[in-house]
Amino acid sequence: MTFVKPPHLPSPVLAVIFDWAGTLVDHGSLAPTQIFVDAFQTFGIRITLDQARGPMGLSKRLHIQQLLNDPSVRAQWQQVFGRPSTEADIDAIYQRFMPMQIEKVGAYSQPIPGAVETLTWLRARGVKIGSCSGYPKQVMDVLRPLAQQAGIAPDHVIAGDELPAGGRPGAYMALANLLALQVPNVRACVKVDDTTPGVEEGRNAGMWSVGLALSGNEMGYTLADVQAMKAEQPTEYETRLAKARRRLQDAGAHYVIDSVADLPAVIENIEARLLKGDAP
CATH class of the missing domain: 3.40.50.1000 (HAD superfamily/HAD-like)
Incomplete structure (x- = not known):
């Protein structure tokens, strides 16, 4: 038809x-990518820009969850905190990420x-x-x-x-x-x-x-x-x-x-x- x-x-x-x-x-798409790197760094976890880009397009909380499932990030978290990450940790990183993103997004507008x-x-x-x-x-x-x-x-x-x-x-x-x-x-x-x-x-x-x-x-x-x-x-x-x-x-x-x-x-x-x- x-x-x-x-x-x-x-x-x-x-x-x-x-x-x-x-x-x-x-x-x-630099604004969200760099802020993910910076937010994880405040918890003592190093991620690369390429890792941060991997789940891009997802909602930011789900993006963080996906990053925590990355094998190298998971291993770092275990080493730094002595345990696997939890839902509470996703929330904590998200709460750290949000003000950083709000502060920087204008520079990339x-x-x-x-x-x-x-x-x-x-x-x-x-x-x-x-x-x-x-x-x-x-x-x-x-x-x-x-x-x-x-x-x-x-x-x-x-x-x-x-x-x-x-x-x-x-x-x-x-x-x-x-x-x-x-x-x-x-x-x-x-x-x-x-x-x-x-x-x-x-x-x-x-x-x-x-x-x-x-x-x-x-x-x-x-x-x-x-x-x-x-x-x-x-x-x-x-x-x-x-x-x-x-x-x-x-x-x-x-x-x-x-x-x-x-x-x-x-x-x-x-x-x-x-x-x-x-x-x-």
Whole structure:
């Protein structure tokens, strides 16, 4: 059955649901990553940036739980405290993490190049703009007004701790956006994310799922560092980018692009597929 383009909308894509860090703001998704390293360090536990990136996209408490399950972290905890970690320890690290994250998130609130322009382009086509994040609401309450001043203002936002059902890779946050935005057809929606749980979230929600390989967690570099690597270490740059693309593809992304700046071409392709009757 052919998808009928609604007469009151210029695009058959009804909504796009964005992640935040590494997708719309904070090139490299550095704000949450470094704070996990710093928070664990206050307990005498050393984790690397790569370890901190591993569970990225999950809600922050679940992220901490996953880090504590890492074999090397588990061994360190046993050595430092003489016992395995507990639920109370997860809570203690989370409570240490939260004020540190709130304090630092503003420093990483700059839009990713092309984000403001892409949101403007979508709105001109009548597309609703939702968003969700692994950040807790307390962090989003700090980040949102700063991002809004820079031109990043989705129509709706769901934080990682706002839904009783939980977060990624479940479909709950993405679908909560559709309910709030009153979008009637999940197959006409697109989820955009830089993490593998975020890509899986889009698939689980029945949406088109787009992964961002260069700007977010999978590469994990600022824009300046990415540009320097590309110029000075082109082989390393291509190797890392290819690995990032593979991880997002393996997570089920329908499309993998470098950053949100490349999204309009994907939306146009999805529009054409919807009008032909394709579904995600």
